Amino acid sequence: MTRMTVLVLAAAFAVFSGAASAVNFGDPAAGKEKSTACAACHGADGNSASPTFPKLAGQYADYLLQSLKEYKSGARQNAIMNGQAANLSLEDMEDLAAYYASQEPAVFPVSAD
Amino acid sequence: MKAKLFGVLGLMVLAGTVHAAGDPVAGENKAYTCLGCHGVEGYRNSYPSYRVPKLGGQHAAYIVSALKAYKNGDRDHATMQSQASQLTEQDMQDIAAYFAQAGQGEQ
Numbered sequence: 720m721t722r723m724t725v726l727v728l729a730a731a732f733a734v735f736s737g738a739a740s741a742v743n744f745g746d747p748a749a750g751k752e753k754s755t756a757c758a759a760c761h762g763a764d765g766n767s768a769s770p771t772f773p774k775l776a777g778q779y780a781d782y783l784l785q786s787l788k789e790y791k792s793g794a795r796q797n798a799i800m801n802g803q804a805a806n807l808s809l810e811d812m813e814d815l816a817a818y819y820a821s822q823e824p825a826v827f828p829v830s831a832d
Numbered sequence: 833m834k835a836k837l838f839g840v841l842g843l844m845v846l847a848g849t850v851h852a853a854g855d856p857v858a859g860e861n862k863a864y865t866c867l868g869c870h871g872v873e874g875y876r877n878s879y880p881s882y883r884v885p886k887l888g889g890q891h892a893a894y895i896v897s898a899l900k901a902y903k904n905g906d907r908d909h910a911t912m913q914s915q916a917s918q919l920t921e922q923d924m925q926d927i928a929a930y931f932a933q934a935g936q937g938e939q
Contacts, residue, residue: 770893779883796906827888827935831867 745780745810750818753811756803766819766825777824783816854892854922854929863927865915870931888935895928 754763761767765776768821775783788793790804791812807815869884871873876883887895901907902916919927 769893770891771897772891773894774890778886781882782885783881785880794908824886826886826890826891828873828886829867829871829888829931829935830873831864831871 730805744758744784745817747784747814747818747821750814750816753815754818757815760799761819764822774825775819776822778820778826780816780820783819784812786808787812787816854896854925854927854932856926856929856933858928859928860934861929862919862923863930866927867895869911886935887931889933890931892925892928892932895931896924899924899928 731746757765760769762774765774765778767774786795787804790797790800791807793801795814804812866887872885874883898907899916899919902909902912903919905913907913916924
């Protein structure tokens with residue numbers, strides 16, 4: 720293989736490996752165990768019944784992780800969530816995000832027709 | 833007496849609907865600019881890099897509260913703040929109603 724071929728293949732691999740929605744951080748099983756406090760508002764599997772609390776099931780894991788980080792740092796303000804996130808380690812947040820992302824989706828992508 | 837009771841109950845029901853519920857058909861038109869980011873699967877926020885959230889099937893009331901928080905600056909994100917600043921209350925209700933019922937069959 721020429722060097723160019725190798726570089727092109729490596730680039731293609733890098734691009735396409737990111738396209739999958741597979742979560743590459745966090746342990747969903749550990750996340751489930753850590754989610755007891757979350758279930759009260761967001762539902763056991765992240766499909767919240769109350770319109771006040773967003774559905775999390777099937778949401779992008781990196782978005783969920785970003786949200787938890789922002790609640791913990793105070794960049795995002797919500798009295799309940801700031802309190803909830805205060806005690807979470809990065810590992811906790813990654814596990815929780817991975818858990819909810821892997822649940823039977825309650826939120827879906829929408830495409831422009 | 834019964835007529836009075838039903839009259840009062842009827843007024844209470846109407847009072848609950850004073851806030852015009854969102855119209856998903858109007859919302860689909862108004863959500864056109866939203867789909868530029870939220871309608872491209874896997875689309876990423878530029879920095880930090882994370883995927884913009886899926887909105888299809890989300891609670892309409894939650895979407896409205898998020899848009900209001902962006903509009904009044906309680907929630908920080910430059911693009912979302914500028915998007916939301918253009919929206920009236922009715923726009924928000926319509927857009928939220930659209931997203932709440934969108935995307936379900938596309939998975």
